[in-house]
Amino acid sequence: MPYTETHFLSFKTLIRIRTICLVLMSLLLWASEDIHSSPAVSAGWELLFISMVLSLVFGVLGKTKRLVVWLMPVVFIVDGVFVSLWIGISGGPVSFYAPFFLLVLVHAILVLQPRMAAMVTVILLAVFLGFFYLDYVWNLSSTFGATQINLVSNLLEHSPPEVRKAMYWQQGFRWFFFSVLMIIVTTIAMRQVWMREERLRVKERALEQKRHLIQMGEMTGRIAHGINTPLGLISGNLELLMGTITKSSKTYKSLDQINEYVQRAIRTVRDVLDYGRQSMSQIKMVSLPKIMAAVSAAVQPKLKKMNSHLILDIDPKLPEIKGYPEGLYQTLLNLIENAIDSLAKGGVVTLTAKFQLQSMRLSAGDHRGEIKIVIQDNGKGIPADKLSRVFEPFYTTKDFGKGTGLGLSIVKRIVDEHGGSIEVKSKVGTGTTFTLLFPVEEPRVDKADESEDFYYNKAEKTSKDLEL
Amino acid sequence: MTKTTKKKKKPAAKKPSTKVRKARLLVVDDEADFAKLIQTILTQAGYGVDTATSATQAIALQRKTAYDLAIVDLRMPEMTGIELLQYLKARDKAIFVILMTAYGSFSVGIEALRRGACDYVAKPFKNKALKDKVAEALHRRQLYLEEQHSIQRSSIDEL
Structure with a gap:
């Protein structure tokens, strides 16, 4: 997002400041009667109108709409062009409109992402200097009678051409360096503020999370103690009891059934606790290929038993993601085990993992992306009426007693916790496909990427050469 | 009904039989029934088992x-x-300890081992798993005692 909300300036405040500025500008425009009739003024009015409409659009849409995100830089450029033109008309860089130009720039720096702000700044400076040059060449200020507005221009007007030229250059350079200095200083200052706020926010979040985890730990601990102790007592005594009865008797069969149910309850509790525990583990940078290798190793015995195959197609250069290693391991293991369970003998499960750039990208240097993991099987599939319910807790399609039904709901929660998404598509008889997307917060290292691009370009080139 | 009678029977059967050298075990759990259960399981396995339902009781018994x-x-x-x-x-340096936890996370186990426990079991457990762990712990204790003994021997020999 090119728009960054700072704590001290909310989006609404920014819009208000902007509107006030525009009104002020229009008042000034209206007040300077002597230049009312010029063509530049009518152009100025048009730009002002566009600017105001954009401001209105902003206010109505709010900052979240994609349109606003893209319009923001455009709006600043329109503003800047308008102000520059006005400065040009009203007596060059020495005009008292000139500070408005800086206002636009500072505004842009405050509101936009640094990279975007830099782009806007460069464009506006070019426009500003361009107008200044035009003013010098065509003498706009005097053409439109700006001399009466600005004393300095007035002075310039009556100087000999050489002096005029020298003074313009002097003024121009003064303004140019002043602007650049202002921009640099503001950027550095704002960055500091941003970083401090970001750090504060991260700290706060971590603290809150810690508190949450402690609470959760206490709760799960209490639940564990409260449930596991009776369960242990029941299962232990059952086993003792079963040891004293002959296996063929009816009582033994009943006890065996009870035991089966107790074991199921124990499994369920363990699943829930496993989930609680994974949330209590620390967030780390996780390498997915490593986790996938571990999962693949873990399911090998099962695969052999079923005479099935797991095909891995993992990009070894997958960037690391922030997350819970245990949770991610559990997630992938669960999905792959489910896939294997659905297979007929000799079936195939494929696990594909790739890095892809997010569809919305702001500039070539922006490497925000996501990891796409696809787990596909050619098993029996899930009927459509059950497909919508697979992520519900305690919903299971497996035979009674085989699964607790907690698996996919836990999987979903773990994926959600990583800011990711999970989707399932299935056709009876054809198989099931789970698609997981995990956002990659950290941008990829530019250098590596460049070298990669370089490599690819080279490869492309050579292949082309070969074709020729 | 059957459960309670069984439990009561076993400890009673245990007491008179003091043959060669029976391993003496102490089970400490604030849940009296659970302690009794473990006592029954381990008595069946041939150990001499006492139970305590609180830390103070355990310390008194150890005396x-x-x-x-x-x-x-x-x-x-x-x-x-x-x-x-x-x-x-x-x-008593020679006492080996197995920790039981109802919240059997791996980190609790590690913590227990670091603090000097020889093993840990997560509740609920299979009876056989408990028996195996107890047998293993006792075996390790035996090895430990032998080692201590040989160390003592060697130091005496040196003198």
Whole structure:
């Protein structure tokens, strides 16, 4: 997002400041009667109108709409062009409109992402200097009678051409360096503020999370103690009891059934606790290929038993993601085990993992992306009426007693916790496909990427050469 | 009904049989029934088992008998299992301790081992798993005692 909300300036405040500025500008425009009739003024009015409409659009849409995100830089450029033109008309860089130009720039720096702000700044400076040059060449200020507005221009007007030229250059350079200095200083200052706020926010979040985890730990601990102790007592005594009865008797069969149910309850509790525990583990940078290798190793015995195959197609250069290693391991293991369970003998499960750039990208240097993991099987599939319910807790399609039904709901929660998404598509008889997307917060290292691009370009080139 | 009669029968059967050298075990759990259950399981396996339902009771029992192995619940009202473990170990270096936890996370296990427990079991457990763990712990204790003995020997020899 090119728009960054700072704590001290909310989006609404920014819009208000902007509107006030525009009104002020229009008042000034209206007040300077002597230049009312010029063509530049009518152009100025048009730009002002566009600017105001954009401001209105902003206010109505709010900052979240994609349109606003893209319009923001455009709006600043329109503003800047308008102000520059006005400065040009009203007596060059020495005009008292000139500070408005800086206002636009500072505004842009405050509101936009640094990279975007830099782009806007460069464009506006070019426009500003361009107008200044035009003013010098065509003498706009005097053409439109700006001399009466600005004393300095007035002075310039009556100087000999050489002096005029020298003074313009002097003024121009003064303004140019002043602007650049202002921009640099503001950027550095704002960055500091941003970083401090970001750090504060991260700290706060971590603290809150810690508190949450402690609470959760206490709760799960209490639940564990409260449930596991009776369960242990029941299962232990059952086993003792079963040891004293002959296996063929009816009582033994009943006890065996009870035991089966107790074991199921124990499994369920363990699943829930496993989930609680994974949330209590620390967030780390996780390498997915490593986790996938571990999962693949873990399911090998099962695969052999079923005479099935797991095909891995993992990009070894997958960037690391922030997350819970245990949770991610559990997630992938669960999905792959489910896939294997659905297979007929000799079936195939494929696990594909790739890095892809997010569809919305702001500039070539922006490497925000996501990891796409696809787990596909050619098993029996899930009927459509059950497909919508697979992520519900305690919903299971497996035979009674085989699964607790907690698996996919836990999987979903773990994926959600990583800011990711999970989707399932299935056709009876054809198989099931789970698609997981995990956002990659950290941008990829530019250098590596460049070298990669370089490599690819080279490869492309050579292949082309070969074709020729 | 059957359960309780069984439990009562077994400890009674245990007491008179003091043959060669029976391993003496102490089970500490604030849940009296659970302690009894473990007592039954382990008595069947041929150990001499006493139970305590609190840390103070356990300490009092240790004063009277030198136990080979203690099986201690982690969560108890007066003292945590780890505290009791350290107390027992301070009084008798040769006592081995297995910690029981109802919240059997891996990190609790590691913590228990670091504090001097020889093993840990997660509740609920299979009876066989408990028996195996107890047997293994006692075996390790035996090795430990032999080692201590040989060290003593060698130091005496040196003199």
